[in-house]
Amino acid sequence: MNKSQDWTIIGGGILGMTLAHRLARAGQHVTLFEAHEQLGGLARPSNVGPVTCDRYYHVILQSDTALRRLLHELGLDDKIQWATTRTGFFVDGQLHSMSNTLEFLRFPPLSLLSKLRLAATIYRASRIRDGRILEQVPVSDWLSKWSGKEVTRRIWLPLLRAKLGENWRDTSAAFIWASIARMYAARRTGAKKEMFGRLPGGYGQLLARFAEVLTSEGIAIHTNHQAVSIDRSLTAHFQNGQSHQGDHVVVTVPVAPELCRNLTADERERFFGLKYQGIVCVTLLLSKPLAGFYVTNIADEGLPFTAVIEMSELSSQNLVYLPKYLSADDALWAQTDEQIRQTFVQALGGMYPAFRPEHVQAATVVRDRHVMAIPTVGYSRRLPSVSTSIPGLHILNSAHILNGTANVNETVQLADRFVSGGRA
Numbered sequence: 027m028n029k030s031q032d033w034t035i036i037g038g039g040i041l042g043m044t045l046a047h048r049l050a051r052a053g054q055h056v057t058l059f060e061a062h063e064q065l066g067g068l069a070r071p072s073n074v075g076p077v078t079c080d081r082y083y084h085v086i087l088q089s090d091t092a093l094r095r096l097l098h099e100l101g102l103d104d105k106i107q108w109a110t111t112r113t114g115f116f117v118d119g120q121l122h123s124m125s126n127t128l129e130f131l132r133f134p135p136l137s138l139l140s141k142l143r144l145a146a147t148i149y150r151a152s153r154i155r156d157g158r159i160l161e162q163v164p165v166s167d168w169l170s171k172w173s174g175k176e177v178t179r180r181i182w183l184p185l186l187r188a189k190l191g192e193n194w195r196d197t198s199a200a201f202i203w204a205s206i207a208r209m210y211a212a213r214r215t216g217a218k219k220e221m222f223g224r225l226p227g228g229y230g231q232l233l234a235r236f237a238e239v240l241t242s243e244g245i246a247i248h249t250n251h252q253a254v255s256i257d258r259s260l261t262a263h264f265q266n267g268q269s270h271q272g273d274h275v276v277v278t279v280p281v282a283p284e285l286c287r288n289l290t291a292d293e294r295e296r297f298f299g300l301k302y303q304g305i306v307c308v309t310l311l312l313s314k315p316l317a318g319f320y321v322t323n324i325a326d327e328g329l330p331f332t333a334v335i336e337m338s339e340l341s342s343q344n345l346v347y348l349p350k351y352l353s354a355d356d357a358l359w360a361q362t363d364e365q366i367r368q369t370f371v372q373a374l375g376g377m378y379p380a381f382r383p384e385h386v387q388a389a390t391v392v393r394d395r396h397v398m399a400i401p402t403v404g405y406s407r408r409l410p411s412v413s414t415s416i417p418g419l420h421i422l423n424s425a426h427i428l429n430g431t432a433n434v435n436e437t438v439q440l441a442d443r444f445v446s447g448g449r450a
């Protein structure tokens with residue numbers, strides 16, 4: 027990238043911000059457009075009563091090297107506070123601690139043989155360096171092969187259904203590989219304990235500092251600018267009637283084919299062929315903590331949420347996130363925030379006998395329809411390329427994460443690779 031050119035970036039999430047930062051450092055002239063009034067996308071803050079917190083729970087792993095390099099550039103890496111956390115597991119109406127090997131060996135719902143097969147599956151996955159070799163294998167086939175029928179039925183399928191709904195049927199084994207690889211990375215300390223990091227104030231601190239740095243790098247940031255179309259002349263048109271032309275446009279949002287109507291039929295088919303999971307998440311501010319597990323995985327299909335995340339493990343507030351991942355056609359999308367809040371709070375009482383609805387001091391419900399592209403069987407063969415048929419128009423978004431889960435570290439790497447021409 028020698029000659030300085032004009033770059034338009036659509037979407038001010040972590041991907042758009044990192045691209046803007048890298049391009050500006052490479053001497054390019056960058057304008058960043060974000061639909062919302064704030065930058066940050068899935069990582070931006072929200073309010074739960076008097077508390078400002080991450081809209082969705084976010085932690086940093088010690089192995090998040092690309093993210094930590096970025097935090098170092100922003101002067102924030104040494105501000106991360108690290109903590110060991112505990113993990114819970116809710117199955118057959120009972121809550122169990124699953125935070126170390128001894129607890130795993132004691133785990134009552136499974137026989138010793140099943141536990142050994144579960145451990146062997148996790149070990150097997152952790153030995154695979156490139157998960158793309160599992161892309162052709164349906165996830166349930168791979169899990170049944172390594173874990174056996176009992177573990178697959180009692181543990182894996184409820185977990186897969188919780189995260190993917192009925193889309194688990196089309197999902198490849200690369201998905202479970204990526205999830206296990208990230209879980210393994212969290213435990214890669216001498217004590218084999220889970221280590222999570224967090225900035226005081228959460229991602230809000232990162233975003234505020236990032237925005238300052240982008241501005242100091244000469245990047246023009248326009249929030250409240252929702253792109254509605256991008257034409258062949260690389261002019262982006264916005265809902266507020268404004269438009270902007272550049273030499274290049276990078277669209278970082280999942281709804282790219284709706285904006286770029288001049289793509290070829292093949293490109294449109296590939297983009298529209300991607301299936302996304304969305305999310306509804308209830309965040310509660312409680313007067314008392316629940317059970318002291320950072321994550322409680324749920325393999326019990328009677329509960330309306332996917333997991334319980336207790337922030338009291340990492341911060342001084344009793345914030346609890348109750349996420350529910352949803353496919354595009356899930357009936358829950360039609361419910362009001364109040365209906366969802368009531369259902370989730372009621373179900374929490376069934377999990378934690380000491381919990382009372384009066385412990386809820388404040389609640390917020392947030393939702394997003396495009397959180398994660400489902401890694402279906404044969405995914406990367408059907409994925410559209412980043413450079414489109416329109417010269418100068420690039421579409422790069424979370425669907426292009428191929429060998430990992432959708433997380434900030436992978437997102438930063440996407441931007442790094444794009445700007446370095448694949449060398450990062």
Ligand SMILES: Cc1cc2nc3c(=O)[nH]c(=O)nc-3n(C[C@H](O)[C@H](O)[C@H](O)COP(=O)(O)OP(=O)(O)OC[C@H]3O[C@@H](n4cnc5c(N)ncnc54)[C@H](O)[C@@H]3O)c2cc1C
Binds near residue numbers: 066
């Ligand atoms: C529940 C949950 C928990 C998570 N936990 C973690 C975690 O612990 N650790 C971790 O590393 N990662 C975590 N992640 C993942 C992380 O949040 C994402 O990987 C990352 O934020 C994705 O950034 P992005 O820029 O690709 O997408 P987004 O954040 O979706 O950003 C896209 C941006 O584009 C904007 N936009 C959309 N349409 C338009 C338009 N037409 N015009 C202009 N702008 C538009 C949106 O408003 C948004 O700001 C979590 C995600 C969720 C949902």
